[in-house]
Amino acid sequence: MKMPQPDAGVIARRAEIIEAMQAIVLGEGVITDEEELRVYDHDGLMAYKGLPLVVVLPETTGQVSAILEYCAANEVKIVPRGAGTGLSGGALPLADAITLGLGKFNKILEIDYDNRTVITQSGVTNLAITEAVEDEGFYYAPDPSSQIACSIGGNIAENSGGVHCLKYGLTTNNVLGIEMVLMSGKIVHFGGKHLDSGGYDLLGVATGSEGLLGVITEVTVRILQKPETARALLLGFPSNKSAGNCVAAIIGAGIIPGGMEMMDKPAIHATEDFVHAGYPLDVQALLIVELDGPEVEVDHLIERVDAIARQAGATHLSVSRSEEERQAFWSGRKNAFPAVGRLSPDYLCMDGTIPRRKLADVLQRIEELSQQYGLRIANVFHAGDGNLHPLILFDANEPGELEKAENFGADILRYCVEVGGVLTGEHGVGIEKRDLMGVMFTEDDMNHQQRLKCAFDPAHLLNPGKVYPTLHRCSELGRMFVHKGKLPFPDIPRF
Amino acid sequence: MRTDFTLAQLADPEIDAANTILRTCVHCGFCTATCPTYVLLGDELDSPRGRIYMIKNLLESGQPATAKVVKHIDRCLSCLSCMTTCPASVDYMHLVDRARVRIEKTFARPWPERVLRALLAFVLPSPGMFRLALKAAALGRPFKGMLPGRLKGLVTMAPARVPAASAVDRPQVFEAEGKRLKRVALLTGCAQQVLRPSINEATVRLLTRRGCEVVVAEGAGCCGALVHHMGREDQARKQARANIEAWEKAGVEAVVINASGCGTTIKDYGWMLKHDPVWAERAARIAGLARDVSEIINELGVGELTEKGLPAVTYHSACSMQHGQGLSEEPKALLAAAGFEVREPAEGHLCCGSAGTYNMLQPELAGRLLERKVENLKRAGGAVIATGNIGCLEQIAGGLAGGTGENKGPPVVHTIELLDWATGGPKPEGIP
Numbered sequence: 046m047k048m049p050q051p052d053a054g055v056i057a058r059r060a061e062i063i064e065a066m067q068a069i070v071l072g073e074g075v076i077t078d079e080e081e082l083r084v085y086d087h088d089g090l091m092a093y094k095g096l097p098l099v100v101v102l103p104e105t106t107g108q109v110s111a112i113l114e115y116c117a118a119n120e121v122k123i124v125p126r127g128a129g130t131g132l133s134g135g136a137l138p139l140a141d142a143i144t145l146g147l148g149k150f151n152k153i154l155e156i157d158y159d160n161r162t163v164i165t166q167s168g169v170t171n172l173a174i175t176e177a178v179e180d181e182g183f184y185y186a187p188d189p190s191s192q193i194a195c196s197i198g199g200n201i202a203e204n205s206g207g208v209h210c211l212k213y214g215l216t217t218n219n220v221l222g223i224e225m226v227l228m229s230g231k232i233v234h235f236g237g238k239h240l241d242s243g244g245y246d247l248l249g250v251a252t253g254s255e256g257l258l259g260v261i262t263e264v265t266v267r268i269l270q271k272p273e274t275a276r277a278l279l280l281g282f283p284s285n286k287s288a289g290n291c292v293a294a295i296i297g298a299g300i301i302p303g304g305m306e307m308m309d310k311p312a313i314h315a316t317e318d319f320v321h322a323g324y325p326l327d328v329q330a331l332l333i334v335e336l337d338g339p340e341v342e343v344d345h346l347i348e349r350v351d352a353i354a355r356q357a358g359a360t361h362l363s364v365s366r367s368e369e370e371r372q373a374f375w376s377g378r379k380n381a382f383p384a385v386g387r388l389s390p391d392y393l394c395m396d397g398t399i400p401r402r403k404l405a406d407v408l409q410r411i412e413e414l415s416q417q418y419g420l421r422i423a424n425v426f427h428a429g430d431g432n433l434h435p436l437i438l439f440d441a442n443e444p445g446e447l448e449k450a451e452n453f454g455a456d457i458l459r460y461c462v463e464v465g466g467v468l469t470g471e472h473g474v475g476i477e478k479r480d481l482m483g484v485m486f487t488e489d490d491m492n493h494q495q496r497l498k499c500a501f502d503p504a505h506l507l508n509p510g511k512v513y514p515t516l517h518r519c520s521e522l523g524r525m526f527v528h529k530g531k532l533p534f535p536d537i538p539r540f
Numbered sequence: 541m542r543t544d545f546t547l548a549q550l551a552d553p554e555i556d557a558a559n560t561i562l563r564t565c566v567h568c569g570f571c572t573a574t575c576p577t578y579v580l581l582g583d584e585l586d587s588p589r590g591r592i593y594m595i596k597n598l599l600e601s602g603q604p605a606t607a608k609v610v611k612h613i614d615r616c617l618s619c620l621s622c623m624t625t626c627p628a629s630v631d632y633m634h635l636v637d638r639a640r641v642r643i644e645k646t647f648a649r650p651w652p653e654r655v656l657r658a659l660l661a662f663v664l665p666s667p668g669m670f671r672l673a674l675k676a677a678a679l680g681r682p683f684k685g686m687l688p689g690r691l692k693g694l695v696t697m698a699p700a701r702v703p704a705a706s707a708v709d710r711p712q713v714f715e716a717e718g719k720r721l722k723r724v725a726l727l728t729g730c731a732q733q734v735l736r737p738s739i740n741e742a743t744v745r746l747l748t749r750r751g752c753e754v755v756v757a758e759g760a761g762c763c764g765a766l767v768h769h770m771g772r773e774d775q776a777r778k779q780a781r782a783n784i785e786a787w788e789k790a791g792v793e794a795v796v797i798n799a800s801g802c803g804t805t806i807k808d809y810g811w812m813l814k815h816d817p818v819w820a821e822r823a824a825r826i827a828g829l830a831r832d833v834s835e836i837i838n839e840l841g842v843g844e845l846t847e848k849g850l851p852a853v854t855y856h857s858a859c860s861m862q863h864g865q866g867l868s869e870e871p872k873a874l875l876a877a878a879g880f881e882v883r884e885p886a887e888g889h890l891c892c893g894s895a896g897t898y899n900m901l902q903p904e905l906a907g908r909l910l911e912r913k914v915e916n917l918k919r920a921g922g923a924v925i926a927t928g929n930i931g932c933l934e935q936i937a938g939g940l941a942g943g944t945g946e947n948k949g950p951p952v953v954h955t956i957e958l959l960d961w962a963t964g965g966p967k968p969e970g971i972p
Contacts, residue, residue, distance in 0.1 A: 083594075128572060384627045
């Protein structure tokens with residue numbers, strides 16, 4: 046993975062930068078020793094590593110502001126990092142950049158039941174928000190599988206989804222406001238407890254910006270009342286194709302389940318070993334379909350889904366009989382990624398999203414590619430919204446396997462785009478899909494997107510080398526537009 | 541996870557085992573969320589995932605441990621909350637044990653630290669020495685202001701009154717009441733019998749009442765956990781071998797343990813001695829006989845209830861109980877069966893900070909965890925707090941002490957004392 050050439054001038058000023066950081070953040074919050082920095086050398090995507098220049102763990106928005114102000118004035122790059130659970134390498138450190146960790150921003154600041162909002166610091170975990178309000182019957186809807194550990198700030202940076210996003214929307218549909226520190230050090234607030242602000246939707250711009258526009262320090266989210274009833278169905282199928290067709294049929298019938306997830310055989314076996322959720326082991330594909338709402342509605346929908354599933358050839362049908370059982374059904378799915386660690390020492394997780402009717406077709410193609418590359422695959426995904434998470438299993442201790450896995454992944458994503466889908470559903474582009482952005486976007490598209498970045502961070506100090514495959518100076522972008530994709534300034538490093 | 545051990549390194553069975561463990565970790569970070577030190581400090585370096593990575597680098601390098609690595613490994617409570625959370629079932633316990641041994645062998649700690657550790661390793665496992673030390677500490681109380689930092693902390697932690705030694709802890713056999721259903725050995729332990737002799741007394745009463753013949757075996761002593769967690773592998777193995785021998789001679793169907801910290805270690809004797817050709821099999825057999833007292837009573841039933849109108853109990857699950865031995869429901873079910881209303885505190889998965897010798901070696905972090913724990917326990921609102929591990933019991937009692945009137949915290953007792961009381965034993969001390 047090619048990253049921007051580190052700036053030797055910045056690295057030479059390391060001691061001075063450390064001193065400046067220590068003046069802002071006292072105590073253990075400035076990490077400089079190599080063996081300690083090494084622990085921060087990657088995030089949830091282990092395939093790519095790099096030592097940061099220094100790691101700083103501020104505790105207040107004021108400190109973040111002071112750090113960014115110093116870095117802007119001294120042209121030091123910043124890589125923001127939430128809980129380090131990201132799967133696209135968005136928090137991959139750079140040798141000439143400060144990794145700015147938000148792990149100490151772990152307090153919930155206000156719970157407002159009257160307005161159904163929670164204000165938290167950005168390092169609070171997704172699940173902690175739900176835990177704080179569940180006694181009163183509320184919850185925060187987006188639930189990425191890593192919700193136990195991933196931070197709400199990271200969720201906003203990646204516009205994370207989760208199994209319940211099919212019905213309740215992604216992070217962007219559930220965040221009402223943020224406090225963000227711009228690269229200049231200026232603290233800005235987008236949105237609030239209200240639903241709409243005047244002017245451009247800057248909150249929408251910041252959501253999914255992958256640490257390229259600012260550092261999020263505080264978040265206001267909407268909380269929802271827990272549905273009166275929620276029950277989950279386990280539907281087992283003799284083939285991926287019949288399961289895929291069942292998904293399309295359910296959506297086609299106008300039913301929007303709270304969540305609709307699919308796992309293939311290897312994933313079913315790996316997770317069942319860990320959670321003992323009662324998954325059928327003799328099926329090729331498993332759907333978990335959750336229906337929620339008033340009890341009569343849920344009962345009615347279960348009947349309808351049951352009929353559709355039988356029609357589609359389901360060989361196993363069971364319905365959760367208790368809340369514990371419903372949780373157990375989900376627990377397997379939520380732990381599926383790491384549980385695959387039982388099958389293989391390493392995996393790459395893909396995140397392509399496709400039109401639902403193409404499910405069976407894409408799974409077939411993935412299977413062919415798996416044979417072609419000689420690498421095993423476990424499929425776990427948000428079937429309801431067409432967001433695939435094929436896990437490519439490999440062993441990084443075997444020379445060449447990582448490269449093979451990367452190529453395999455790239456082929457999958459290319460195919461996703463080919464059938465009318467997109468590169469990422471919720472994990473973000475990071476570095477993992479950066480070089481494939483050209484498959485989806487034209488040079489013009491990307492130039493326009495980068496101009497927006499220039500409005501926030503003209504010197505490209507925030508998370509450089511991520512998301513966009515080519516590096517442009519902001520002043521250059523205007524010309525690029527005129528030249529219709531012909532690259533001026535060939536001497537500028539592109540990677 | 542990718543590892544880079546040489547073939548020569550992998551020839552060492554301990555490194556080979558560590559390599560196998562490391563390769564199951566996929567670095568997902570789920571463990572960070574339930575790790576007490578990460579929850580407090582928010583620094584990857586003080587999280588299980590960070591430690592696993594540091595241990596990997598330490599073992600791969602083959603170099604002596606450095607002060608920085610030691611700092612972060614030392615901060616680990618070995619509460620094993622991460623293992624309950626880990627979906628890939630990474631065997632963190634044995635990995636961090638290996639790191640502690642490597643540290644003990646290759647890192648020269650500053651001398652006050654060395655003296656303190658040597659003192660704890662010498663005094664705590666021996667009830668006689670420990671009782672003597674506590675009495676000395678009681679005498680030293682008035683002068684604690686003059687003592688250096690850590691020693692002052694230890695003296696403050698010591699109870700003002702040291703109970704007399706109990707007769708039940710001497711080697712002997714207690715006959716079963718009625719028909720003998722089982723012959724079991726009871727680990728009478730080390731620190732517990734000095735601090736709270738009433739726990740072993742209640743255990744013997746309850747076990748015999750439920751038809752167990754209870755053997756306090758000659759030659760059995762400390763389980764080895766205390767020194768094991770300090771990386772003193774050889775001393776731990778020595779204590780394990782002594783216990784194995786003693787319980788083999790006793791000819792029992794189960795080894796009953798009423799301190800879950802000890803139970804976690806004894807259940808792991810098989811692993812501890814697995815490379816010892818003489819002891820491997822014997823250790824595995826004894827480990828297989830080890831049962832927490834709640835498991836045995838669960839099997840035999842609590843028996844006839846003699847008390848009515850029992851108070852509400854807030855149950856504190858020791859980390860070694862819920863994470864180490866995976867016993868989260870059994871003790872609560874027993875309390876409920878005995879007629880207690882059982883309440884659970886928020887953040888029940890987080891450690892109270894006791895963690896063996898942790899509260900003595902890491903007083904600052906232990907204190908912060910204790911404060912958080914005590915708040916949650918008080919909020920749960922039970923009239924009594926029950927737990928199945930002496931370390932937690934003393935730690936929490938210490939955290940609740942000092943309050944008066946409405947601020948006075950509820951008494952803290954062992955689960956088994958409550959079960960004994962409900963079925964014919966005396967009311968545990970401190971319960972109004």
